[in-house]
Amino acid sequence: MGAINGKEFIERMDRLNKEIWLDGERLEGKISEHPAFRGLLQSKASLYDFQFDLTLKEKLTFLSDETEERIGLSYLQPRTKEDLKRRRTMIEIWARHTNGLMGRSPDYMNSVVMAFASSALFLKGSENCFPENIISLYERARNQDLSFTHTFITPQVNRSQINFEKLKEPIAAKIVGKNEKGIIIKGARLLATQGGLTDEVLVYSAGGVTNDADAYAFSIPSDTKGLKFLCRESFVGGESAFDYPLSSRYEEMDTILVFDNVVVPWERVFFYENVDAANEFMEKSSFYHHAYHQAITRQVVKTEFLLGLAESLSDTINVCGYQHIQEKLSEIIIGLETMKALLLKSEEEAEMDEWGYMRPNLIPLKVASNVFPRIYPRFSEIIQLIGASGMVTLPTEKDFNSPIKKDLELYLQGSRKNAEERIKLFRLAWDLTMSSFGTRQTQYERYFFGDPVRLSSGLYHTYPKEEYCKRVKDLLDLKE
Ligand SMILES: Cc1cc2nc3c(=O)[nH]c(=O)nc-3n(C[C@H](O)[C@H](O)[C@H](O)COP(=O)(O)OP(=O)(O)OC[C@H]3O[C@@H](n4cnc5c(N)ncnc54)[C@H](O)[C@@H]3O)c2cc1C
Numbered sequence: 001m002g003a004i005n006g007k008e009f010i011e012r013m014d015r016l017n018k019e020i021w022l023d024g025e026r027l028e029g030k031i032s033e034h035p036a037f038r039g040l041l042q043s044k045a046s047l048y049d050f051q052f053d054l055t056l057k058e059k060l061t062f063l064s065d066e067t068e069e070r071i072g073l074s075y076l077q078p079r080t081k082e083d084l085k086r087r088r089t090m091i092e093i094w095a096r097h098t099n100g101l102m103g104r105s106p107d108y109m110n111s112v113v114m115a116f117a118s119s120a121l122f123l124k125g126s127e128n129c130f131p132e133n134i135i136s137l138y139e140r141a142r143n144q145d146l147s148f149t150h151t152f153i154t155p156q157v158n159r160s161q162i163n164f165e166k167l168k169e170p171i172a173a174k175i176v177g178k179n180e181k182g183i184i185i186k187g188a189r190l191l192a193t194q195g196g197l198t199d200e201v202l203v204y205s206a207g208g209v210t211n212d213a214d215a216y217a218f219s220i221p222s223d224t225k226g227l228k229f230l231c232r233e234s235f236v237g238g239e240s241a242f243d244y245p246l247s248s249r250y251e252e253m254d255t256i257l258v259f260d261n262v263v264v265p266w267e268r269v270f271f272y273e274n275v276d277a278a279n280e281f282m283e284k285s286s287f288y289h290h291a292y293h294q295a296i297t298r299q300v301v302k303t304e305f306l307l308g309l310a311e312s313l314s315d316t317i318n319v320c321g322y323q324h325i326q327e328k329l330s331e332i333i334i335g336l337e338t339m340k341a342l343l344l345k346s347e348e349e350a351e352m353d354e355w356g357y358m359r360p361n362l363i364p365l366k367v368a369s370n371v372f373p374r375i376y377p378r379f380s381e382i383i384q385l386i387g388a389s390g391m392v393t394l395p396t397e398k399d400f401n402s403p404i405k406k407d408l409e410l411y412l413q414g415s416r417k418n419a420e421e422r423i424k425l426f427r428l429a430w431d432l433t434m435s436s437f438g439t440r441q442t443q444y445e446r447y448f449f450g451d452p453v454r455l456s457s458g459l460y461h462t463y464p465k466e467e468y469c470k471r472v473k474d475l476l477d478l479k480e
Pocket residue numbers: 149150151152153156159190191192193194254440443444447448449450451453454
């Protein structure tokens with residue numbers, strides 16, 4: 001089959017019989033027609049359609065050696081630095097189409113599945129590990145253009161370091177049994193963005209696993225029996241793209257996953273009851289390299305969009321001449337160019353891994369993933385500071401179609417824009433930084449790769465500092 005188009009994607013989403021709960025009700029009918037999901041699914045479909053656009057096809061897909069079909073390029077296993085650049089170009093094209101606002105465009109998890117498969121041999125020969133299942137998942141995903149969400153985190157009940165679950169019923173999803181069909185999982189996992197809006201869910205117990213019951217990884221179809229997606233309230237403001245230019249298109253929905261004695265078939269299990277595999281595979285695989293590479297490419301595109309918006313706001317009300325406005329806009333430029341430089345450095349210093357695949361250098365990517373959670377909230381604040389009261393004086397599309405239009409046209413015009421265009425722009429700024437959709441964007445970018453505090457601690461621990469300490473020691477002729 002190879003790469004799919006938007007129509008095929010939508011049909012697949014409508015066919016899956018998933019258990020999704022939203023606002024006290026179980027969803028019935030076609031998911032693509034539900035107001036909470038319609039906009040996002042249409043936006044995703046348009047990404048898939050790009051794969052068949054004659055001007056983009058070469059950049060978004062590659063020819064499979066085995067099946068001679070065209071495959072989505074996010075599934076390309078990179079062998080050279082050139083391949084890494086091809087991957088980035090693909091990611092950029094999709095990201096530009098959504099201006100980086102779809103945090104979980106399908107290429108993110110496709111890259112993760114590709115990375116796991118490229119490093120699967122790390123698990124070869126280890127107890128309860130099935131690297132062949134990871135490779136066959138990758139092949140199936142690549143050949144059918146499957147989409148994924150993922151869930152790596154346990155419920156936020158008690159995060160103290162000495163917390164051990166003592167309840168009879170597991171809270172954090174655990175292996176509670178095994179039978180001839182597979183492992184049985186019971187409990188919950190915190191957060192899968194776009195849960196229920198993808199073909200499959202990749203589940204991995206990440207970070208600090210200490211016992212066998214918590215040590216597992218697998219991928220299952222979203223409509224597996226016993227799997228429930230519990231949605232937060234929808235942040236779609238409404239259907240009007242004038243009123244809600246972003247949430248009407250890109251509201252991704254976050255879900256809690258409940259596993260009600262879910263049987264994960266053996267052929268779907270990557271590993272189980274192996275604490276070392278749970279703690280080491282993610283680190284040793286190229287997961288971080290390619291997940292960061294995709295995410296930082298998207299974040300660069302998003303920052304470009306933020307800069308465009310901040311400059312357009314300033315221009316519309318003619319405040320670009322003030323130095324403090326210029327300083328704020330420069331802050332965004334500095335962030336943007338820093339992120340771009342780190343991304344390019346990671347490709348320039350890429351190296352082949354032991355399995356013959358090219359990995360972008362992790363250090364610049366880790367630095368970028370420490371930078372972005374700090375600068376994104378500030379950029380959102382800069383837009384609010386430039387927009388000032390314009391961020392709340394926001395009539396709707398209906399107002400512009402009402403008898404009050406004349407007043408709006410006079411009093412809400414901008415120095416270089418008519419009222420309707422000025423309001424469109426300010427509504428965009430509001431939806432990006434102040435609506436429920438916008439504030440979730442900030443929280444999302446803050447926690448994209450995990451807790452920023454622990455991310456910087458991780459950078460500190462893994463950054464090679466010895467050479468620099470040696471220079472100090474040499475200068476002072478120190479012995480220790
Ligand atoms: C919008 C959004 C979408 C997300 N989507 C997904 C998804 O699709 N899939 C997925 O797997 N995850 C997803 N996440 C989860 C994300 O990975 C986590 O938010 C992140 O890893 C932090 O974990 P936590 O939220 O449980 O915070 P916690 O770990 O509970 O942290 C809460 C606070 O306590 C502090 N703290 C807790 N423990 C420690 C410690 N040991 N040392 C120091 N400080 C500590 C933290 O610094 C923080 O201030 C998403 C999160 C958000 C906000």
